[in-house]
Amino acid sequence: MIIAARRLTKEFEIKANSAFGKPLRLRAVDSVDIQVGEGQIVGVVGESGSGKSTLGRTLLGLLSPSAGTVLFDIPDDVLREYDGFRRDGDAKGAASIEMEYSIFKKKGEKLKKIRSGMNMVFQDPYSSLDPRMNVMSIITEPLLAMNYMKPDKAVDRCMELLEEVGLPRDFAYRYPHELSGGQKQRVALARGMATLPKFLVLDEPTSALDVSVQAQILSLLRKIREKYHIGMVIITHNIAVISYMADQVNVMYAGKIVESGPKEDVILNPVHPYTIALISAVPGKMVKPNRIILKGDTPNLINPPQGCVFHPRCPMAFGICGWTADEIATDLKYLVNDKFAGSFNDKAVVSTGAGGSLVINNASAGDEGVLERIINEEKGNMKSLTAIEGLERHGTNIELKIKGYRVPKMYNHDGRKVSCLLYAGDDNKA
Amino acid sequence: MEYTLNVSNLKEQFYTRRGIYKALNGVDILLRKGEILGIAGESGCGKTTLGLTIIGLLPRNAVVTDGEILLDGKDLIATLREFASKEANNPNLRHSENIMKKLNKQLINVRGSRISMVFQDPMTSLNPVLRIGYQIAETLMVHQPEVLAKRRLARSKVKDDDLREALKLLENGADEQSIKAFAETRQLEGIEEQLLNIWRRNDLGIARKEKMILSLRSERLGGFDMAVLQRVVSQGRIDGWMRIPGLNRMSKAVLIKEGNTKAVELLSSLEIPNPEEVVKMYPHELSGGMRQRIIIAIALANNPELVIMDEPTSALDVTVQAQILDLLKHLKQRFNTSFILISHDLSVLAEVCDRIGIMYAGRIVEVATVDAIFNKPLHPYTTMLISAVPTIKGGEIQGIGGAVPDMRFPPSGCMFHPRCPYVMDKCRENNPQMKYVEDEHLVACYLYEGQKGEQN
Numbered sequence: 001m002i003i004a005a006r007r008l009t010k011e012f013e014i015k016a017n018s019a020f021g022k023p024l025r026l027r028a029v030d031s032v033d034i035q036v037g038e039g040q041i042v043g044v045v046g047e048s049g050s051g052k053s054t055l056g057r058t059l060l061g062l063l064s065p066s067a068g069t070v071l072f073d074i075p076d077d078v079l080r081e082y083d084g085f086r087r088d089g090d091a092k093g094a095a096s097i098e099m100e101y102s103i104f105k106k107k108g109e110k111l112k113k114i115r116s117g118m119n120m121v122f123q124d125p126y127s128s129l130d131p132r133m134n135v136m137s138i139i140t141e142p143l144l145a146m147n148y149m150k151p152d153k154a155v156d157r158c159m160e161l162l163e164e165v166g167l168p169r170d171f172a173y174r175y176p177h178e179l180s181g182g183q184k185q186r187v188a189l190a191r192g193m194a195t196l197p198k199f200l201v202l203d204e205p206t207s208a209l210d211v212s213v214q215a216q217i218l219s220l221l222r223k224i225r226e227k228y229h230i231g232m233v234i235i236t237h238n239i240a241v242i243s244y245m246a247d248q249v250n251v252m253y254a255g256k257i258v259e260s261g262p263k264e265d266v267i268l269n270p271v272h273p274y275t276i277a278l279i280s281a282v283p284g285k286m287v288k289p290n291r292i293i294l295k296g297d298t299p300n301l302i303n304p305p306q307g308c309v310f311h312p313r314c315p316m317a318f319g320i321c322g323w324t325a326d327e328i329a330t331d332l333k334y335l336v337n338d339k340f341a342g343s344f345n346d347k348a349v350v351s352t353g354a355g356g357s358l359v360i361n362n363a364s365a366g367d368e369g370v371l372e373r374i375i376n377e378e379k380g381n382m383k384s385l386t387a388i389e390g391l392e393r394h395g396t397n398i399e400l401k402i403k404g405y406r407v408p409k410m411y412n413h414d415g416r417k418v419s420c421l422l423y424a425g426d427d428n429k430a
Numbered sequence: 431m432e433y434t435l436n437v438s439n440l441k442e443q444f445y446t447r448r449g450i451y452k453a454l455n456g457v458d459i460l461l462r463k464g465e466i467l468g469i470a471g472e473s474g475c476g477k478t479t480l481g482l483t484i485i486g487l488l489p490r491n492a493v494v495t496d497g498e499i500l501l502d503g504k505d506l507i508a509t510l511r512e513f514a515s516k517e518a519n520n521p522n523l524r525h526s527e528n529i530m531k532k533l534n535k536q537l538i539n540v541r542g543s544r545i546s547m548v549f550q551d552p553m554t555s556l557n558p559v560l561r562i563g564y565q566i567a568e569t570l571m572v573h574q575p576e577v578l579a580k581r582r583l584a585r586s587k588v589k590d591d592d593l594r595e596a597l598k599l600l601e602n603g604a605d606e607q608s609i610k611a612f613a614e615t616r617q618l619e620g621i622e623e624q625l626l627n628i629w630r631r632n633d634l635g636i637a638r639k640e641k642m643i644l645s646l647r648s649e650r651l652g653g654f655d656m657a658v659l660q661r662v663v664s665q666g667r668i669d670g671w672m673r674i675p676g677l678n679r680m681s682k683a684v685l686i687k688e689g690n691t692k693a694v695e696l697l698s699s700l701e702i703p704n705p706e707e708v709v710k711m712y713p714h715e716l717s718g719g720m721r722q723r724i725i726i727a728i729a730l731a732n733n734p735e736l737v738i739m740d741e742p743t744s745a746l747d748v749t750v751q752a753q754i755l756d757l758l759k760h761l762k763q764r765f766n767t768s769f770i771l772i773s774h775d776l777s778v779l780a781e782v783c784d785r786i787g788i789m790y791a792g793r794i795v796e797v798a799t800v801d802a803i804f805n806k807p808l809h810p811y812t813t814m815l816i817s818a819v820p821t822i823k824g825g826e827i828q829g830i831g832g833a834v835p836d837m838r839f840p841p842s843g844c845m846f847h848p849r850c851p852y853v854m855d856k857c858r859e860n861n862p863q864m865k866y867v868e869d870e871h872l873v874a875c876y877l878y879e880g881q882k883g884e885q886n
Contacts, residue, residue, distance in 0.1 A: 047747035180833050210472040210774065215818040216829030237748065244820040244827060267822055281752035282822055285780035285804050293756055294749045297717040334633075342637030 001071070002199045002231035003059060003118075004035040004079050006086065008068035010051075010058050014302070026301050028054040030255040031068065033410070035079075036199065039229035043246030043263070045239055045278075049298050051255040052235045056201045059233065060118055061103045071101040072114055073198060116146040116195040123204035125184035129176040135162070135187050136172040142194045161190040166220060182213035189220070196228065203235045218244060239282055243267045251275045254299050254309040261416025272418045273316045307405040308421065314383065321421060322405040323387035325358040331382045332400075335374055336360065343370050358400040368398055434735050434768040435461040435484070440497035442483055442792075445523075449838040453479045455792040455845070456497070458864060459770075461736070466762055466769040468779030468800075470815070471789035474834045477772045480789070481738045483507070484770070485547050486537045490527045501544065501735070509533050543573035546729040550741035552721035556713040563709030566696060566728055567689025571668075571682060573732045578688040579662040580620030585648045586656075588618055596621075597643050600629050621646070627695035633703065655684040696727050699764075700757060719750035723757065730765060738770045743778060751778070758782050776819055780804060785870070788812045791835055791845035794864070798871040808873045810850050844876070852877055 010029040028051040036042045046052045057063045085093035099105055103114055122128040140154040159169050165186040192200055206214040234245055249266040251259045259272040270276045277292040294313045299305055305312050307322015333350045347362040368391050375385045389401040413423040437459040444451040453476050461467050469477050494510040513529045549555045613622040628642050658681045661669050672681040690709055697705035700723050729737050743751040773779055779786050780800050787797040796809040807813045817828045832849040835841050841848050847857040864874045
């Protein structure tokens with residue numbers, strides 16, 4: 001494997017609510033496992049704020065992770081051995097392998113050597129090229145900085161690279177403002193390839209470009225992959241681009257990989273509810289009768305939902321997905337005070353107490369029966385109600401019992417890994 | 431066939447320091463009532479300029495050299511054209527600025543009430559220091575104060591018995607007409623809209639709706655407010671004295687308050703949860719998709735004939751985009767409004783539009799129904815554009831060689847000829863006209879010259 005990340009986590013510290021409060025932590029990437037083989041294109045797809053760009057930067061060591069490790073250029077059997085150590089809890093054995101392959105354990109010259117083996121192409125070609133450098137100095141800069149080549153040879157290499165990315169040689173003396181968006185992205189790509197890296201991260205390589213230019217860049221990337229066997233991670237929100245380019249697909253949601261596997265499985269036959277919704281949301285001429293339209297927005301990562309992060313929006317959520325008393329109370333309030341206001345006492349109030357208890361105050365006699373009937377009726381629409389285990393009467397109050405929850409792990413299902421409790425039965429090993 | 435908008439041969443240039451930029455080169459649009467027309471094209475082809483020209487929001491260096499924009503038969507840009515014919519060769523920026531001011535005055539009753547626009551970035555189109563409710567109420571107050579005044583007056587006049595009777599009518603399945611008639615016989619014009627809007631809400635149960643309808647009656651108005659509202663109803667607009675500093679704030683307060691209640695109804699019709707809470711929020715408290723819905727609500731507030739949407743979903747995530755597109759499909763059925771949807775993403779247009787126009791270098795080169803554009807594209811540019819879009823099913827994609835022409839020095843003849851694989855000699859010299867190849871299918875290309883050559 002060119003790159004293998006294990007339990008990679010990145011937290012950002014952000015300003016506290018008050019001057020004396022503890023700083024809040026935002027977990028942008030949460031225990032992500034990802035690996036890229038030689039010449040393999042791995043796609044990472046997700047909505048904005050899902051942590052895909054942070055993942056890309058951490059893979060290259062541009063950000064230091066809060067936990068976990070990234071192993072570079074590690075032979076497959078060593079990686080298997082490493083995974084074995086991790087599984088058996090052999091910290092010493094794992095550490096010795098990390099010492100040798102982890103990019104975060106390298107320093108000085110060794111780090112520099114690794115650095116020349118990996119590179120990144122950024123999203124916006126308009127801002128990732130220095131406006132005061134001409135194309136020649138942009139492309140030769142990494143060659144010279146890494147001591148990869150002598151300056152006179154670097155000029156030849158620059159010309160070679162320009163040809164490789166389909167630009168005429170005289171572009172070497174132009175400045176970025178003289179180039180169009182597609183040409184700039186080609187220059188950025190030439191810079192990324194300059195030191196013949198084994199691993200390239202492309203962060204939204206085509207989202208700033210028109211479709212006609214996007215198609216050119218994508219076929220160019222494919223050509224480069226075939227010629228040089230560069231392992232690539234393509235980060236994008238565009239599922240069609242991933243589907244055209246990638247061999248392996250990772251779907252990210254709120255910092256976690258929720259489904260990961262070969263493209264044919266994940267894109268054409270998704271199993272995680274989020275992936276299903278994401279792929280059915282792709283607009284197109286074919287009207288999909290069973291399109292799932294997700295409610296709401298991506299969660300706030302400072303206070304992520306408990307249990308499965310996707311459960312508040314999930315159309316297939318059930319009792320143990322991680323419902324809290326507050327989430328259930330919001331839905332119950334609507335039922336008791338709005339939708340079925342006629343069936344309840346006017347003074348009936350849904351309230352949540354400390355320790356996550358959920359109570360309906362001022363209920364009149366016989367309300368339990370009504371409530372039970374309503375809960376059973378509405379379960380299909382309001383998934384939060386599935387977490388109610390039973391009702392108990394205390395005087396004028398009805399207390400609702402909430403089921404316990406589980407955090408989903410990565411389960412093997414149908415040729416891929418998926419993080420959803422629906423598939424927990426298939427494989428409990430993680 | 432009735433047309434909402436008729437744009438013919440629209441030509442527009444921008445005078446810049448580096449030369450004359452020919453942004454639009456003869457655009458023709460016929461927009462039918464209640465239809466969604468998509469405009470697609472690469473960046474720089476003039477899609478946004480077209481939208482901004484229709485609503486008359488132009489910078490002072492813009493000159494409309496030819497063409498007309500007819501909204502229900504009335505020409506919106508006659509002023510600009512006259513100016514261009516007078517100062518064709520040497521436009522003076524100061525004169526141009528005065529013309530733009532004049533145009534603004536002419537269009538004040540058109541913008542926001544008959545034509546409205548939704549811009550691309552929902553993060554920047556709302557005012558960050560005003561509450562959502564106020565921003566919706568403001569456009570209602572400016573364009574139809576008499577409707578707001580009638581609503582408020584009706585609520586102060588209405589009796590409990592009337593409301594009970596109305597409720598009975600609604601429960602028996604009365605339609606819009608009979609509720610309207612009911613309101614008229616009781617001299618309660620303005621109440622019917624509120625009754626129907628509450629009754630049509632999907633997010634509330636019957637019991638709650640009944641409660642809300644029965645509590646519509648509000649306490650009597652104060653003398654000053656009463657005078658203001660009656661004056662607005664009799665004049666049909668905000669009177670002169672209501673603009674006097676000091677008085678204006680007092681007199682508009684009652685209208686804004688009523689606008690807020692109408693905003694709640696509007697938001698609930700756009701499937702926004704908890705509209706009562708949302709109108710009290712500031713834009714930063716809402717997510718991107720929610721803000722875009724608010725902007726759509728503002729655009730639709732005055733029941734305009736035409737809504738121009740410029741990349742309404744480009745800044746949003748796919749799942750949120752799906753929500754907005756779904757909403758658009760519902761709106762199309764509910765409101766009798768025509769939409770122009772501008773987007774660079776053909777698949778977005780494919781989902782919601784009736785017809786699609788493909789734009790290239792300031793001209794529309796092909797117009798057809800969605801099915802025809804995708805299954806039987808005629809113009810070489812359309813064909814290449816479609817084959818450049820990757821799909822989830824996979825399959826090869828093909829880029830378009832070359833680049834969008836520099837519109838300061840546009841190519842001769844057909845503007846697409848430098849990139850066209852089927853280029854002929856006459857393409858380099860003459861610009862092909864839009865011609866009907868089939869019913870509903872217009873294309874501007876010499877390849878289809880011989881077929882059913884009937885000029886548009």
